[in-house]
Structure formats: structure tokens, C-alpha cells
Amino acid sequence: MLMEAAKSSLLLIDVQERLLPAMAGGDEVARRCGMLLKAAKQLDVPVTVSEQYPKGLGHTVPVLAAEIGNAPVFEKLSFSCWKDAALKEHLIGHHERQRPLVIIAGIEAHVCVLQTAIDLSAAGFGVFAVADAMSSRAPSSLALALERMRQNSISIVNAEMVVFELLKQAGTAEFKALSAVVR
Numbered sequence: 001m002l003m004e005a006a007k008s009s010l011l012l013i014d015v016q017e018r019l020l021p022a023m024a025g026g027d028e029v030a031r032r033c034g035m036l037l038k039a040a041k042q043l044d045v046p047v048t049v050s051e052q053y054p055k056g057l058g059h060t061v062p063v064l065a066a067e068i069g070n071a072p073v074f075e076k077l078s079f080s081c082w083k084d085a086a087l088k089e090h091l092i093g094h095h096e097r098q099r100p101l102v103i104i105a106g107i108e109a110h111v112c113v114l115q116t117a118i119d120l121s122a123a124g125f126g127v128f129a130v131a132d133a134m135s136s137r138a139p140s141s142l143a144l145a146l147e148r149m150r151q152n153s154i155s156i157v158n159a160e161m162v163v164f165e166l167l168k169q170a171g172t173a174e175f176k177a178l179s180a181v182v183r
Contacts (some may be wrong), residue, residue, distance in 0.1 A: 013106030017058025032133035047071035082119035105133035110141040
């Protein structure tokens, strides 16, 4: 299945101040997450942000916080976003408003992102995990997470795939705005 802007939402998981510096390729992950946020804003795709125990791990990194705008930010203790009651209710609301597809990115891939992706897929969402917009401390943990996601029927994509699938075609004002972001 292909992603569609009108049927999708973006879930940015735990890209936080004290976590990101410990991630393999953290700067690139932040850049790719920024690309996804810009595409979501341009194409009216709702954004949801989670923060794992922000008292200890800090808030979303400033470079992304500036792009989030008024998107809801949920503090959580559960590793899976689906196991947090407020986040679960919010995500169900997207599904009920005909947005059954969830594009997920963030950290750590083998913990919060993986558990969220598997739970969302089991709950009936179409899940797209953006491989180049997620990381773990060890690259081998990212590889294992992606393999488990594949085994659970989760589509593994990259940030450019997301942008161009949501756009659907060239020659639009949105294409012109986002093609500069992809370069």
C-alpha cells in the first residue's frame, strides 16, 4: 500500500535532548525528522510527538521543536506509545477520522519505535517506519528493529519515499516547496 496525505498522520517518537546525542548518526536522524515535519506541515498531515520521561531525558531537540508548531506533545513512561492511555486515545481519534496510516520516526528504534510500530500494526493501523529517520545507540540494534518490524508486516521506508508518496505528483506548489527540502 502507498501512503496518502489525507489518510496519514506522522508520529515522532522521543527525539529528545539527552537521547539524541547518544544515537548513531543522530544529526542525520534529526535532519530526516525535520524533513518529515516540513512535509507534514506542507501537506496538512497531522503530527503527534511523544517524549519519554522528559524530566530525565529532556524535551524534543530544539531544531525539531521549532518545526512542530502546535502539534500535541505527549509525555509518557510506557515504551510503546500505544500503551500510554492519552496517546492511544489520540491515535484512535486519527483512525476514526479516516487516518488509518501512521508514519513513524524517532528513537530508540529497538525500544520505543519498535514496540509502538508492532502495537499499532496489531491494532489495525497501516504503519510506515522511516528507517533513515530513526536510530539506536548501536547500529546493530537498528538493524534488528527493522527486521522485527518487517516480520510484523510494517512497511520500511525512507524519508524521501514518504515525501514523494504523500505528494503523489510533480508540478504543484507543494512539490516545488518540498523538492527544495529533499535536496
